[in-house]
Amino acid sequence: MKRVITIAGWLILLVATGVGLAAVLIRTIQGLGVTNLNYIVPWGLWVAFYIYFIGLSAGSFLLSTMIYVFNFKKLEPIGRLALFSALIALIAGLNFVLLDLGHMERFWTVFVNRNMWSVLEIEIHFYVLYIIVLLTELWLLMRRDLIRCAEGSDWKAKLCGLLTFGSSDLSEQSAARDLRIVRILGVLGIPIALGVHGGTGAIFAVVKARPMWYGPLFPIIFIISALVSGAALLTFLLAFF
Template identity: 75%
Template sequence: MHYTQTVDYRIRRTKMQQAQRFLKLTAWGAIGLVTLVGMGAVVIRALNGLGVTNLNFIVPWGLWVAFYIYFIGLSAGSFLMSTMVYVFGFKKLESIGRLALFSALIFLIAGMNFVLIDLGRMERFWTVFVNRNLWSVLEIEIHFYVLYIVILTLELWLLMRRDLVVCGQGNDWKARICRILAFGSKDVSDESVARDRRIVRVLGIIGLPVAIGVHGGTGALFAVVKARPMWYGPLFPIIFIVSALASGSALLTFVLAFFAGKGMAKQERDELVLLLGKITAGFLAFDLLLLWSEFSVGIYGNIPEDLEVMRLILFGPFWWVFWFVQIIFGAFVPLLIIFLPATGKNPKWVGLAGFMVVVGIIGVRLNIVIPALSIPVLPGLDEAYTMLPAPTQAFTTYPPVILTWLNRFAILAALGTFGIFGLIALRRLRGQEAYRFQRGLVSIGTAVAVLAIALFVLRWVGGTAVTTLGLGISGLDLTQTPIGGILGQTELHSFYIPSPNEWLSSAGLIGMAIIMFAVGYMVLPLESKEGH
């Protein structure tokens, strides 16, 4: 009897492992295909210029700039989390120190890629190093980026140096890569490791104000624009820094809960995930306080320009980005998960909350960039030029049929990828006892997700079916409704909706960042403890 049970258990375990392997291969295949299609859109953008976008005279910054500040925030936040280990000596986070630095480097590269494709003349990016203006905030920011890249690379290399030397002593392909990355270093003594740690601490001390300058400076790029009242102000760089800390800690929480930390003891890993979750909740709560401060001052002061932007954010065509993506999905539900005893003590649930915060910050970045630009600087500027409606403004560089099918394929592949990752997470959760509240939360979340997917599929894949059914989320404007009338009536409307090329190229660059992160995590010694 005992032998039969053992055989049955082994058969079930083998089938489960095969199913998980199939799901992982399918997920990575989908990511690879989306990345390939997206990089094709990047090539089309490089060959045909900004004519493939919906950017215009009124809204010159769009989706790419939003993703630029999003990834720079992830990078700066991850680096600042690493300084808690290597500068302030917070030993509990030492296991994720290298991972935080590597994340910072990868997402900095992703952010720079979005800056590159947003340039009108991509091939002339190097001119910023020749035509200098040291009084320009943008010029100062560029110097911060260069110094930041140097500090990140040196810190990460010094922390991995001895492990790279040890890894390079083998004969396989991984050993050859390690020998190349070791740059001829042979010393594996404890004294050399202690020397490396001292240098890392010095670099971390230097890098702390540099990282603050990187993302605070990104906020300053917006804050010094006097013509945009919603941006203009001393609080904006601080908002960027706090938001970066929230997104960086949330990213590490999610990655550690579901993917990283395999070399750690389970109890140690679970405790670290819960600790990171609490840190994320603290930064997120502070970020919400700053958001409330910004909105309440504008509303109470009855500042016309601020009120116009707030109407667009809260009740305009893309009201759901603020209420659903940024507030409910990206803030309220994650805080609920982290602070409720039923879910806050479960590392997987806390990791899911981290993922939700990372996604919600995208809504924050979109609401920073686009609504403020939809207010014409001069009255009547929007009528001074012949402007086509944003969705039809982009110039198609290949047949519309191909464009349509590429768009459908990318969206369905992305949805499929999220679904597959969800199945993987569900399988991992099956080994744990679920509270009734957890099961109810899963059911509600699943229903909301299915509804959202149905609406998006109808909106983007079904063509005009959404208009017929009255379900077009992005076309539903609440500014003329009683709810929107809370802040007064407005005639404003959005002048910008990202073109298919903008979405596809963004998906390609994001996919490339994910692949770079996965390859680096597989090859580099990112989880070894320094000094051991």
């Protein structure tokens, strides 16, 4: 019975993936015209998903700082999971932003056509810094595991060997050094993560045409919701996986 449920689950996942890829292909070929968005409703479901996943990412990262910055030992088992969840949620959120662009192939122009007075421009800088912090912290925490994994001869070992970037030190001193660097990155990452989701709230807060959004509390609301949703995500992952 368990095998049947597993197979059924995979089939449902494959069908859903196929439908999703077909929808993305239609969106890519036909543009935003198929979404029925207009000047009255300029933001659709993709933006809602973007906000949701960015909140999950920022919340998960901020919870990881409880371990690596504030030294909450009881939460240590979820440390790497929190950072990995933050990275995956961030990638998912940014992909939804990509889908919402009229011309997805022009995303790179934001790094060329600069406008430092734009909230969106500032937000993009936070995203770049945030990605660097997440990847560096994850690599430092997984470095020794990658070195051990690279000792084999199969394809996994070769992949791990590439991801070590030439590092081979398994000493306790190197592990302690890694944790010190992770702590520094965590301290630097706190204002960056606050800027990531608080900045998302600021995008809404400056929309004067929407009285319910327009105001200084929206960034704070987004940060608090990120902490709650990040905690909920990690609770779910620990409970079911």
